Amino acid sequence: MAEHAVIHLKNVDIFQQKHLVLSNVNLHIDKGEFAFLIGQTGSGKSSLLKIIYGDLHIGNGEGMVADFDLKTLAEKDVPYLRRKLGIVFQDFQLLTDRTIEKNLEFVLRATGWSDKALIAERIKDVLDKVGLRSKIKKMPHEISGGEQQRVVIARALLNDPEIILADEPTGNLDPDTSEEIVILLRQISQNGTAVLMATHDYHIIRTFPSRIIKCENGVITDNVQLV
Numbered sequence: 001m002a003e004h005a006v007i008h009l010k011n012v013d014i015f016q017q018k019h020l021v022l023s024n025v026n027l028h029i030d031k032g033e034f035a036f037l038i039g040q041t042g043s044g045k046s047s048l049l050k051i052i053y054g055d056l057h058i059g060n061g062e063g064m065v066a067d068f069d070l071k072t073l074a075e076k077d078v079p080y081l082r083r084k085l086g087i088v089f090q091d092f093q094l095l096t097d098r099t100i101e102k103n104l105e106f107v108l109r110a111t112g113w114s115d116k117a118l119i120a121e122r123i124k125d126v127l128d129k130v131g132l133r134s135k136i137k138k139m140p141h142e143i144s145g146g147e148q149q150r151v152v153i154a155r156a157l158l159n160d161p162e163i164i165l166a167d168e169p170t171g172n173l174d175p176d177t178s179e180e181i182v183i184l185l186r187q188i189s190q191n192g193t194a195v196l197m198a199t200h201d202y203h204i205i206r207t208f209p210s211r212i213i214k215c216e217n218g219v220i221t222d223n224v225q226l227v
C-alpha cells in the first residue's frame with residue numbers, strides 16, 4: 001500500500017449473500033482526499049461502504065483500510081477498525097433522550113475514554129470544529145436538522161478518524177444547509193481526514209467539483225466526469 005493511502009482495494013469482488021454486487025473493485029483513497037460516491041439505487045454504494053467498515057467480508061482480492069487488512073480482519077478487531085472511521089449515516093442518528101454533550105460523551109465512554117477532563121476537552125474541540133460549541137447543553141430536538149447533522153459529524157470526529165464515510169449526509173436537508181454540510185466535510189478533508197461521501201444530489205456534486213467514483217453495472221468507475 002502506498003504510504004498515504006487510507007483505503008486501498010485491489011481486485012475486490014463484493015457480494016451480498018451469494019449475489020455479486022461489484023466485481024474487480026480497485027479503489028485507492030489517500031489521506032485527506034475528498035471523493036463523491038454516486039450510482040443509482042441498488043448499484044452497490046452501501047455494499048462498498050460496508051466492505052470499508054468491515055460489515056461485509058471481502059472474498060476475492062485485497063483490502064487495506066487505515067492499516068487494517070480486511071482479508072484477515074477478525075470479528076474482534078472490527079471495533080478497532082471502526083475507531084479509525086467516522087461514520088455519518090442516516091440510520092445512525094443522535095440519541096434523542098440526552099443533550100449534545102451527553103451524546104458525545106456516550107460515544108467517548110463506549111470507545112474507552114474515562115478521564116472526565118479529557119472527555120470534556122474533546123467534546124469542546126469537536127463542537128468547535130463544527131461551529132456548535134454554544135449548543136452543547138441543547139437536546140437534539142432543540143436544534144435544526146442541519147445542526148443535528150453537524151453534531152453527527154462532530155461525533156464522527158471524536159476519535160480523530162483517518163476516514164469519514166458519509167452516506168447521503170445531506171439527504172434530509174434543504175439546499176443551503178446541504179451546501180454548508182459539504183463545505184464542512186471538505187474542510188475536514190483539508191485537515192487530513194479522507195472523506196468518502198455517497199450522494200444522489202447532483203446539485204451538490206456540480207457545486208463542489210471533486211473526484212467522483214461511480215457504481216454502475218456491477219463495477220466502479222473512478223474519476224467520472226459529469227456531462
Ligand SMILES: Nc1ncnc2c1ncn2[C@@H]1O[C@H](COP(=O)(O)OP(=O)(O)OP(=O)(O)O)[C@@H](O)[C@H]1O
Pocket residue numbers: 016017019021039040041042043044045046047048215
Ligand atoms: N442484505 C442483503 N442481502 C442480499 N442482497 C442485498 C443485501 N443488501 C443489498 N443487497 C443487494 O445488493 C445490491 C446493492 O445494494 P446496495 O444497498 O449496496 O446499493 P446502493 O447503491 O447503496 O443503493 P441505495 O442508493 O438505494 O442505498 C442490490 O441489488 C441489493 O438488492
